Amino acid sequence: MSEIGLTWPKNFNEVPKAAFTRKDIYAEEMKRIFFGQEWHPVAHESELPNPGDFKTFRLAGVPLLIARDREGVVRVFYNACSHRGNQLETAVMGNKTEFECPYHRWLFDAKGDLVGCPNHRDFLPGFDKSDYPLAQPRFDSFYGLIFVTLSAETETLTEFLGASQNTLRELLGGDGRLKLLGYQKVRYDSNWKSYTDNDGYHAPLLHQAFKMLNWQGGKGRQFTATKHGHICFESALSVVSGPTVLKDASLIAFKGQDPAVGSRIVSLFPTFVSTKHLDVINLRFATPVDEETVEVHYAYFAHQDDDEDMVLHRLRQSSNLLGPCGLISMEDASIFHRIHIGNHTPGNAIFQKGVHDQSKLESEFLQNDESGNLPRWEYYRSVMGFERAEA
Incomplete structure (x- = not known):
């Protein structure tokens, strides 16, 4: 048993x-x-054809943000602010090159980098915005089909897909x-x-x-x-x-x-x-x-x-x-x-x-x-x- x-x-x-x-x-x-x-498909790159296009998706309750940056690179992030974890984007899809958390107005670009945060001079000494990007799950793609895995131990996508x-x-x-x-x-x-x-x-x-x-x-x-x-x-x-x-x-x-x-x-x-x-x-x-x-x-x-x-x-x-x-x-x-x-x-x-x-x-x-x-x-x-x- x-x-x-x-x-x-x-x-x-x-x-x-x-x-x-x-x-x-x-x-x-x-x-x-x-x-x-396991690997889980969450989007196809053609759903985000233009720079600034994004899509949100929940994988078994985990909120994800899939975004194409100004240079055309598609990335997957956890849809949560790196500050206090507030859900960053609520729209199903859209186009924007920056994502602002409404709670404390932390601002991220489509590469996931923190580019602005109010009152940062009052933060801990040595605070550096580069230390607070959006967190990312492991992801990969196959002919534009984007896969995410929530485990660091998952085999490669090629091995997973096999024949x-x-x-x-x-x-x-x-x-x-x-x-x-x-x-x-x-x-x-x-x-x-x-x-x-x-x-x-x-x-x-x-x-x-x-x-x-x-x-x-x-x-x-x-x-x-x-x-x-x-x-x-x-x-x-x-x-x-x-x-x-x-x-x-x-x-x-x-x-x-x-x-x-x-x-x-x-x-x-x-x-x-x-x-x-x-x-x-x-x-x-x-x-x-x-x-x-x-x-x-x-x-x-x-x-x-x-x-x-x-x-x-x-x-x-x-x-x-x-x-x-x-x-x-x-x-x-x-x-x-x-x-x-x-x-x-x-x-x-x-x-x-x-x-x-x-x-x-x-x-x-x-x-x-x-x-x-x-x-x-x-x-x-x-x-x-x-x-x-x-x-």
């Missing part, structure tokens, strides 16, 4: 429902996962030169793991749009990319060519170059999901609020080389297909909540589709298997220190 009193089922395809609902487990997740040795790098690079336009289109932001009444546990099995069964549009799934695969249980998903598109229930079928047109890999998903442990389906480029920045709530920011992008028609096309698809009210995913919010309610009952969640042997893990899966989630669950179990029940 683990230190927090949960024994994990002996079969690899079973997950205890209690892991989704217990407050003590959630508190331990904060320590071991969100403040542990997911090729698929993730393609999702980021091949070169990371993206252009922000906009956001949809939502809080799901669900544990964060119910959100990330979404699978390929449910898509044509739950989502009514698949049936309405006679949307046929293409051939595809899932594979585990690292020990962390990151999952990469690549599939062909079977684009609808005949009549549909839509008044304007151009909404679901595919203008990309290769339908053989027209759909890609990279799901990075613990909460990040990136998707390219049809011509939608979607990054989902998610963070737990408490054991019953997860907040997800759906960010949508075009590529900088897109012409005006392609940008408009991506915008229409982004705002209508995916996201919390998207044509093909609007049922997810209800299901996440119903899963969370159901998880307050005894027993285990049992995975079936794609499971060939419940006594071992696999690393390759078919497009619509739910077993692709199991390597992530095994990594979660090991990080949390849950021991398996004996046979």
Whole structure:
């Protein structure tokens, strides 16, 4: 039994429902996962295209400030004054080259340097503004995707991403030169793991749009990319060519170059999901609020080389297909909540589709298997220190 009193089922395809609902487990997740040795995407550099642009984000309750300075360098800071810890910036995003704390008017530039503070002659002898910059977490980037880790012991970002790098690079336009289109932001009444546990099995069964549009799934695969249980998903598109229930079928047109890999998903442990389906480029920045709530920011992008028609096309698809009210995913919010309610009952969640042997893990899966989630669950179990029940 683990230190927090949960024994994990002996079969690899079973997950205890209690892991989704217990407050003590959630508190331990904060320590071991969100403040542990993981990398967490918090922004893409294209969200801050101009000098002075900034964005704020909370990672498991920790306030962050991501800012581009006058020279174009993007940095991540803790969103807290280096004086007494007051939250420095409250806006979601904006443009400014200096950040002033309203409490005592300490002033910082976009490099994080303290450039002004009233009455400093009354401070301790030897006070030097250069000793009080904004504190920074460890951060790194991959084709413009900015990652933060709250642990000094985390492996390099390259090691963390492992074999997911090729698929993730393609999702980021091949070169990371993206252009922000906009956001949809939502809080799901669900544990964060119910959100990330979404699978390929449910898509044509739950989502009514698949049936309405006679949307046929293409051939595809899932594979585990690292020990962390990151999952990469690549599939062909079977684009609808005949009549549909839509008044304007151009909404679901595919203008990309290769339908053989027209759909890609990279799901990075613990909460990040990136998707390219049809011509939608979607990054989902998610963070737990408490054991019953997860907040997800759906960010949508075009590529900088897109012409005006392609940008408009991506915008229409982004705002209508995916996201919390998207044509093909609007049922997810209800299901996440119903899963969370159901998880307050005894027993285990049992995975079936794609499971060939419940006594071992696999690393390759078919497009619509739910077993692709199991390597992530095994990594979660090991990080949390849950021991398996004996046979």
